[in-house]
Amino acid sequence: MKSITINGSKREHVGKVATKALRNAGKVPCVIYGGENPIHFSADELSFSKLVYTGDAHTVVIVLEDENKINAVMQDVQFHPVSDKILHVDFFQLHEGKEINMIIPVKVIGTAPGVRDSGGNLSRNKRKLTIRALPKNLPDFFTVDISNLNLNDSITVADLSEESFTILHPETQVVCQVKMSRASMEIEEDEDEELEEGAEGAEGAEGAEGGAEGGKGASKEGGAEGGKGASDKNSEAKSDS
Numbered sequence: 001m002k003s004i005t006i007n008g009s010k011r012e013h014v015g016k017v018a019t020k021a022l023r024n025a026g027k028v029p030c031v032i033y034g035g036e037n038p039i040h041f042s043a044d045e046l047s048f049s050k051l052v053y054t055g056d057a058h059t060v061v062i063v064l065e066d067e068n069k070i071n072a073v074m075q076d077v078q079f080h081p082v083s084d085k086i087l088h089v090d091f092f093q094l095h096e097g098k099e100i101n102m103i104i105p106v107k108v109i110g111t112a113p114g115v116r117d118s119g120g121n122l123s124r125n126k127r128k129l130t131i132r133a134l135p136k137n138l139p140d141f142f143t144v145d146i147s148n149l150n151l152n153d154s155i156t157v158a159d160l161s162e163e164s165f166t167i168l169h170p171e172t173q174v175v176c177q178v179k180m181s182r183a184s185m186e187i188e189e190d191e192d193e194e195l196e197e198g199a200e201g202a203e204g205a206e207g208a209e210g211g212a213e214g215g216k217g218a219s220k221e222g223g224a225e226g227g228k229g230a231s232d233k234n235s236e237a238k239s240d241s
Contacts, residue, residue: 001138003059003071004051008041010064028086032062032072034093039070045086052077052086055105057140060091071135073102094135101168102138103128106175110147114178118151121181125174129157133165142175149178 008030011018019029022042032039041064051058051074062070072091080087094100105128114120129142142160149155154177157169 001057001059001135001140003061005061005063006043006047006051007063008043008065010066011040011042014040023085023087028089030089030091032070032091032093033075034072034091034095035070039064048077048086048089052089057102057104057138059094059135059138062091073100096135099132099134100138101130101132103130104139104142106142106144108144108146108176110145112146112149112153112178114149114151114153118178119181120151120178122146122149123177123179125176126157126169129160129175130168131165132168137164139165144176146176146178149176151178151180153178 011022011029022029026045027042028045028048029040029042032041041062043062051060058074060072060074062072064070070091071094073094074089075092076090077086078088079085092100106124106126108122108124112120112122115122131138144155144160146155154174156171156175157167157173158171160175161167161171
């Protein structure tokens with residue numbers, strides 16, 4: 001993992017008054033945890049631009065006045081709610097043989113066939129992943145190649161796992177996937193509705209034909225039987241007379 005060097009000065013006084021004076025002078029109050037005792041120091045605000053205002057993950061080498069160098073990672077940063085100026089930064093000291101948790105960004109490369117050829121949408125479910133690793137094994141970022149993703153395909157945490165670190169998410173966690181676009185879904189729904197309407201229309205036509213045949217048969221048979229009955233009655237009347 002790439003490292004950024006920050007030159008700092010130990011703070012002689014800790015408190016609201018001293019902190020306000022540092023900020024007025026363009027300095028950022030900081031503290032390093034993870035050692036025997038917390039170390040309070042300050043550094044120029046410009047020193048944090050490549051560390052704070054980036055999506056990449058970095059380790060930090062903090063160089064103090066006495067040439068003491070401390071390897072650390074940024075743990076937390078506080079901003080002013082209006083001006084967005086950096087108010088305070090917390091660091092955690094790294095130890096060579098001790099694992100640490102760190103958030104690592106996910107970078108996507110390539111073009112998915114499911115997007116290019118099938119009109120799908122790429123869904124980025126996880127843009128950052130938390131891992132646990134020794135400092136020497138911390139990656140700068142995860143690279144996710146989507147060149148083989150067709151429609152409804154996905155890449156999960158299990159596809160990114162390595163022996164040198166542990167990803168602190170379930171293996172089934174989806175990192176990115178190609179899903180059918182809403183427009184395509186609406187078109188398919190419209191086509192299904194048209195097919196259903198066509199089927200219902202055909203069934204209705206068949207029913208109408210059946211009714212017509214039934215009516216025709218009924219009228220013929222009924223008429224014939226009625227006529228036959230009338231002639232029989234007339235014959236009986238003549239024989240009686």
